[in-house]
Amino acid sequence: MRRGRALPYLLLLPGLLWLVLFFLAPAVQLAATSLYDPAGSLTTGYAMTWSFGNYPDAVAAYGAQLGRSFGYAGLATLAALLLGYPLAYVIALRAGRWQNLLLVCVVAPMFTSFLVRTLAWKTVLSDSGAVVGLLRDLHLLAPDGRLLATPVAVVTSLTYCYLPFMVLPLYASLQRLDPRLLDAAGDLFARPGQVFRRVTLPLSMPGVVAGTLLTFIPATGDYVSAELLGTPNEYMVGNVIDAAFLVRLDYPQGAALSVLLMAAILVLVVGWLRRSGPTELG
Amino acid sequence: MATEEPFHGPGPGEPAGALRLVDLTMRYGDVTAVDRLDLTVPAGSFFALLGPSGCGKTSTLRMVAGLAEPTGGRILLDDEDITRLRPYRRPVNTVFQNYALFPHLDVFENVAFGLRRRRQPDVAGQVRRMLSLVALDGYERQRPSQLSGGQQQRVALARALVNRPRVLLLDEPLGALDLALRRRMQLELKRLRAEVGGTFVHVTHDQEEAMTLADTVAVMNAGRIEQLGTPAELYEFPATAFVATFLGRSNLLAGRVYGRDGDDLLVQAYGRRFSVPSARARADSGEVLLGVRPEKVRLVDTPEQVPAGHQWLDGTVGEVGYLGVSTEYSVRTGAGVELSVFAAADGEAPRIPPGTPVVAHWHPRHAFLLHGGSTFRDAGTAAPPPVPPPPVPLSAGPE
Numbered sequence: 048m049r050r051g052r053a054l055p056y057l058l059l060l061p062g063l064l065w066l067v068l069f070f071l072a073p074a075v076q077l078a079a080t081s082l083y084d085p086a087g088s089l090t091t092g093y094a095m096t097w098s099f100g101n102y103p104d105a106v107a108a109y110g111a112q113l114g115r116s117f118g119y120a121g122l123a124t125l126a127a128l129l130l131g132y133p134l135a136y137v138i139a140l141r142a143g144r145w146q147n148l149l150l151v152c153v154v155a156p157m158f159t160s161f162l163v164r165t166l167a168w169k170t171v172l173s174d175s176g177a178v179v180g181l182l183r184d185l186h187l188l189a190p191d192g193r194l195l196a197t198p199v200a201v202v203t204s205l206t207y208c209y210l211p212f213m214v215l216p217l218y219a220s221l222q223r224l225d226p227r228l229l230d231a232a233g234d235l236f237a238r239p240g241q242v243f244r245r246v247t248l249p250l251s252m253p254g255v256v257a258g259t260l261l262t263f264i265p266a267t268g269d270y271v272s273a274e275l276l277g278t279p280n281e282y283m284v285g286n287v288i289d290a291a292f293l294v295r296l297d298y299p300q301g302a303a304l305s306v307l308l309m310a311a312i313l314v315l316v317v318g319w320l321r322r323s324g325p326t327e328l329g
Numbered sequence: 330m331a332t333e334e335p336f337h338g339p340g341p342g343e344p345a346g347a348l349r350l351v352d353l354t355m356r357y358g359d360v361t362a363v364d365r366l367d368l369t370v371p372a373g374s375f376f377a378l379l380g381p382s383g384c385g386k387t388s389t390l391r392m393v394a395g396l397a398e399p400t401g402g403r404i405l406l407d408d409e410d411i412t413r414l415r416p417y418r419r420p421v422n423t424v425f426q427n428y429a430l431f432p433h434l435d436v437f438e439n440v441a442f443g444l445r446r447r448r449q450p451d452v453a454g455q456v457r458r459m460l461s462l463v464a465l466d467g468y469e470r471q472r473p474s475q476l477s478g479g480q481q482q483r484v485a486l487a488r489a490l491v492n493r494p495r496v497l498l499l500d501e502p503l504g505a506l507d508l509a510l511r512r513r514m515q516l517e518l519k520r521l522r523a524e525v526g527g528t529f530v531h532v533t534h535d536q537e538e539a540m541t542l543a544d545t546v547a548v549m550n551a552g553r554i555e556q557l558g559t560p561a562e563l564y565e566f567p568a569t570a571f572v573a574t575f576l577g578r579s580n581l582l583a584g585r586v587y588g589r590d591g592d593d594l595l596v597q598a599y600g601r602r603f604s605v606p607s608a609r610a611r612a613d614s615g616e617v618l619l620g621v622r623p624e625k626v627r628l629v630d631t632p633e634q635v636p637a638g639h640q641w642l643d644g645t646v647g648e649v650g651y652l653g654v655s656t657e658y659s660v661r662t663g664a665g666v667e668l669s670v671f672a673a674a675d676g677e678a679p680r681i682p683p684g685t686p687v688v689a690h691w692h693p694r695h696a697f698l699l700h701g702g703s704t705f706r707d708a709g710t711a712a713p714p715p716v717p718p719p720p721v722p723l724s725a726g727p728e
Contacts, residue, residue, distance in 0.1 A: 230396045231429040233416040235443035235488070245442075249433045 081302035089296055101303040109287045109304060116283040117311070119198065119273075120266035123205035127213040127262050128255065130206070135217035135254070136247075140226065153214050161208065165275050168204050169195065172276065196278045204272035212261035220254025221247075252323055259319070264312055284308055345407050346495040346528035347372040348393065353402035355388045355552075362388040364552035365402070370496075370545075372407070375522055375529045377543030379536060381575065385552040386532045387426075390498050393530065394423045406495060417446070422489035423498040427505055428481050430473035436460070436484050437469035443492040459491040462524065463517075479510045483517070490525055499531040503538060515541050536576050540564070548572045564622075568611055570699055573620050580626065580668050582619040583701055586612070594698060599664030603640050603696070610698035618699040624671040625695040628658065628687045641690035642668065646681050656680060660689050 080093070081101055087093035106113065138149045156164060171178060172194040179195075182188035194200050224247065232242040248255075270285025284304055291301030348370040355363040363385040370376045378386040391397035393404055395416030404412045411419055422443065430439050440456045449455065460466055463483040473481055482502065489497055502518075503511045519542060522529055533539050539546050540560035547557040548571070556568040567573035570581055584598025593604040596619050603619055610617075628646075635641045644662035651657075658670040658681065668689050672678060681687065 225429065227425055227427070227429040228431060230394075230416075231423070231425055231431070232442070234394055234396065234421075234423045234425075235492070236417045236446040237442070238417055238446075241446060246431060246433075 077302050078306055080298050081306050083299040083302075085297070085299045087299075089298070093298065098299065101299050102307065105300050105303040105307065108300075109284065112282050112287045113284045113304070113307065113311075115281070116267045116285065116308070117315075119202050119205060119281075119283060120263050120269075122202045123209065123266050124213075124259050124263040126202065126206040127210050128259060131210055131213035131217055131258065132255075135214050135221055138214075139218050139221035140224070150218065153211050153218075156207075157211060161271065164208065165204055165271050168200070168207065169275060172200050172203070195276060196281070198277070198281055200276040201272050201281045201283075204276050205266045205269055208269070208272065209262040209266050212265070213258040216257035216261060217251065217254040220251045220257075224250055256320065256323055260316060264316070267312060268308060345372055347407050348496050348528060348530065349405040349408075350389070350393075351403040351405065353389065353392060353404065354400045355385070355392060355397065356400045361552050363392070363399075366552070366554065368547060368554060368557070370528060370530060372528055373526065374545055375531065375543045377531045377533060377539035377546045378549055379533055379539040379546050379576070380549035381534055384549045386534075386549050387500060389549075390423070390500050390530065390532045393496070394421055394498055395419050396423075420495045421498060422492050422494035423500060424485045424489050424502045426501045428473075428485035430481055430484055430488070432473055435470050435472055436465065436476070439473065439484055440488045440491055442488065447492075455491055456487075459487045462490075462521065463487045478506050479514060482506065482514060486518075486521065490521065493525070494527060496528045496530060499529060501533055502531070504533070504535070511538070518542060540576075546576075548576060550575070566609060566697055567620070567699070570618055570620075573618075573697075573699065578623050578669060579620045580623060581699070582621075582666055584617055584619050585701075586614050586617055586698075589613075593693065596698065599642075599662070599666055601642060601664060604693050605696045605698045606694055609694070609696065612698055612700040616701035618701040619696055620699055621691050621696045623657070623669040624655070624673075626668060626670045626689050626691045628660070628670055628672065628681065628689055630687065632688050635688060635690045639690040639692050640696075641688050642666075643686070643688045644668065646683050646685045646687055649680065649683055658687075660687060662689070 079095065082095065082097050082099065083093040083101075084096040084098055085101055085104070134153070138146055138153070142149050170176065173179070174193050174195060179188065179193060182194075183190055183192065188194075194203075228246055228250070229242055232246045233239075237245060267283075268285050270283060270289050273281050273283045273286050274289075288301050288304050288308075291297045291304065348368075350366050350368040353363055353366040353368075354361070366385075366389060368389075378389060380386045388397060392399045395411070395414060395418075399412060402412070403410055406420070411421075431442065434442070437456055437460075440459055441452050444452045444455055456469075457466070460469065463486055465480065465483055465487065468476070468480065468484075473484065476484065482505075485502070499518075503514050506514060515538060531539070531542060544559065545557065546560055546563055548555045548563065550571050556563055556572045563572060563576050567576065567579070570579075573579035573581065582598045582603075584596045584603070586594055587597050588595040589607070590604065592607055594607050594610050594613055596603045596605060596617060598619055605619060607613060629635060632641060632643065642660075642662040642664055644660040644664075647659040647661045647667070649656060649658055652671075653674065655671045655673050658672065660668040660670055662668060670689055
């Protein structure tokens, strides 16, 4: 009897231990580092001086990159939603026997490394590439206009990288959608657009919420896209944190920016879940 | 077969909602779900499409609703061709199997859905009146998942009826309910229909439900209408072996017409001679099936006790099934055919034990004659055909 009651806790133990060791402890350490004396260095050592001033200093120095992170991630999430929703809809409701093949195609890019894919975009968007050439011919781009080293390139890459994380949850929620509900809406005088707005979209909201979170959160912390496809003018907070820890060796500032990023994401996520969370379906 | 009737359009005073299907066909690949169906549903009738699963009745309903596109043929509503009309443009509403209520909307919004899409005035008033008609006042803010099956059923009815459809389509509406609730909802449906009027087309595989509710029943099998008529006509004088065994049970004796005696046809079956009034014959020559309903057959002890004018077969009681209101005897006749007999449990006659020799008899006017031979089709699983006999290794000796 006692053992039976203890079993669930025993099963929790390995996971809990893992989280404490590799998430909680580092997070506490990170928060502590963000309050170290900024005058210290790796060679002289850091003193814990509760320097809350690190935060306003970091925002003053890198507020632009922080804002850009959320801006780019927001744009990429929106683009992924607009591209991913129709795709997930067709796969879930119209693809028939092609369903599995199409799903594999959505996931297939992830079989190659993130780095390789981002580098490939460098070629695709290069000044002498077909895309830029075509856009210039169509006068959608000035004769000397470029895509590489612009925000467009960074947002495109972010969208591309996280699209599968948008499509899969959307697919899962659309696939559970009872097609008879769509029949019923049509039978009750809803035109196709109204069927979508009044039935399909509300019922796929759990997928929209999950997909946007899974896209937005990693995209805000991304730094590879900006590094490879942008210039310092497109750098996101991830690039700054990367440089603070690995180039400038300014640990307190890197830590302060990391904590700020985490806190900001947390606030945005909770706000989003409150507005359109899964409670919608009761 | 009585499947074709002249078409009557709605007259000046008649309620609208006359539905006419002309040559309607639906094929999925090689499978023909609905096969050149011709059907007229008069305005204001309660019409049941009855058949086993896979007979094409739901496909027919979906084509009328506009949810499936016919491969061929036409659908006319009050003489207007609606075959190619989008579902949201048809003055037709459906009560779906398993209801298909919107889970993200409450009861009020579910019922208001159609009114809002058509921008009707006084949505709140209309919804409330409809909800009170189906006895769901006070449930406006509940979600469908919080309701019982019977309540969900009533929401589905209200959601369709509030739009005052010219034709209401009901797709197995009571199939998901338990027996007691189904009976209650049948009465409710009759009452609602009396209050709101209009044409109701009801698809079901439950013959009792069809007979209880509908004023006209069309029995459908393999994409075609086997017979159309009032429940009494269908039951008393079925047109095919399928109808005879799907709508209730029938004893069907394979035989051959060998002559005529006045108004009677003479039939030889299992070495015995029988007669059937020619008014009750669907076939008057060749291979036939002589049918008689189990409750029309009586049992006596000896041939001497058979009333004058009755026809009989002798045999031995095999299995005895107690059904409460009646007792079902399976009689293995000397002629080699199994007869099913229902004896009313009126408390008069004692129960006959298995193995007892008996004589089964019936009046010729209760018999009917169907086409036999290769055209023989029965309802299969719906009711076991009288041949072949089940193994009854009881004490019954050879005659």
